[in-house]
Amino acid sequence: MTHRDPDSLRARAGVAGDPNQDQHFLVDDRVLDRLPGYLTDAGGDTTHVLEIGGGTGALTDRLCAVAESVTVIERDPNLAAFLREEFETERADGTLTVVEGDALDVELPEFTASVSNLPYGASSEIAFQLLPHGHPLVLMFQLEFAERMAAGVGDDEYGRLSVTANHYADVELVETVPPEAFAPQPAVDSAVLRTTPREPSYTVPDDDFFRSFLKGIFTQRRKTMRNAVRNTTHISGLGDGDAVVDAADEELMGRRAGSVSPAEFAQLTTLAWEVGKPDARER
Numbered sequence: 001m002t003h004r005d006p007d008s009l010r011a012r013a014g015v016a017g018d019p020n021q022d023q024h025f026l027v028d029d030r031v032l033d034r035l036p037g038y039l040t041d042a043g044g045d046t047t048h049v050l051e052i053g054g055g056t057g058a059l060t061d062r063l064c065a066v067a068e069s070v071t072v073i074e075r076d077p078n079l080a081a082f083l084r085e086e087f088e089t090e091r092a093d094g095t096l097t098v099v100e101g102d103a104l105d106v107e108l109p110e111f112t113a114s115v116s117n118l119p120y121g122a123s124s125e126i127a128f129q130l131l132p133h134g135h136p137l138v139l140m141f142q143l144e145f146a147e148r149m150a151a152g153v154g155d156d157e158y159g160r161l162s163v164t165a166n167h168y169a170d171v172e173l174v175e176t177v178p179p180e181a182f183a184p185q186p187a188v189d190s191a192v193l194r195t196t197p198r199e200p201s202y203t204v205p206d207d208d209f210f211r212s213f214l215k216g217i218f219t220q221r222r223k224t225m226r227n228a229v230r231n232t233t234h235i236s237g238l239g240d241g242d243a244v245v246d247a248a249d250e251e252l253m254g255r256r257a258g259s260v261s262p263a264e265f266a267q268l269t270t271l272a273w274e275v276g277k278p279d280a281r282e283r
């Protein structure tokens with residue numbers, strides 16, 4: 001199947017792309033052609049694919065070819081107007097809906113999967129808004145961020161982002177993408193992550209407390225867990241860090257956060273919730 005040419009789309013839209021608005025359009029056909037495959041090869045449901053940040057529509061075009069329906073959200077009014085005009089046929093036959101607005105403000109439609117080349121300035125917020133929906137995602141990020149999301153325990157990049165993302169899904173880095181694949185070119189390499197939703201193998205008593213506990217601990221990743229728990233009660237909201245340290249496993253308290261698995265963090269969170277008097281319990 002022939003697809004719309006990314007350079008012709010940019011020419012018809014009459015835009016160069018504004019890096020200050022996170023506008024880096026994909027112009028490499030091979031990368032564009034591979035992106036929907038990361039979803040369909042893994043059996044992802046293409047009934048309703050959500051794309052965040054449509055730009056000039058090069059990816060939108062590829063998604064319309066594989067999905068029953070697509071909704072694209074685009075913040076820039078000029079680009080949203082261009083998408084409406086360029087994809088008039090797809091809109092008329094019900095394949096495509098164009099939503100003009102900020103992905104962090106608009107109400108997201110029901111979707112079965114998302115494939116998006118994310119605006120990097122909001123990629124973390126958008127990813128963590130999408131992950132709890134429990135659908136497969138194929139998302140382009142800055143490489144460094146993608147590596148942190150996909151890292152496993154013991155890896156250099158393992159941290160709060162890895163544990164939080166792993167709570168919702170298996171995360172794989174499927175492709176790194178150089179700056180030359182985009183126009184205008186970003187300053188850094190990019191990477192595509194595929195997330196496959198699943199229930200975590202552990203439970204936590206309160207998701208918000210789990211997140212703030214992790215946030216606190218990983219600000220002190222070079223310290224022992226003992227000191228990290230004690231020193232970060234202002235972030236985690238723990239009333240009594242010492243009680244948690246006293247009740248927790250000695251060996252675990254002597255380690256550093258980078259070697260503590262998501263399941264061990266969950267266990268410690270449960271203990272902290274029970275003995276550490278977190279603020280969140282009072283809500």
Ligand SMILES: C[S@@+](CC[C@H](N)C(=O)[O-])C[C@H]1O[C@@H](n2cnc3c(N)ncnc32)[C@H](O)[C@@H]1O
Pocket residue numbers: 021022023024025026027052053054055056057058059060073074075076079101102103104117118119120122
């Ligand atoms: C990295 S570009 C990707 C464009 C296109 N999908 C492509 O691959 O060529 C990100 C797009 O998101 C838009 N954008 C930036 N911030 C946004 C936000 N908060 N909500 C929705 N769209 C946003 C930008 O205007 C830009 O068109």
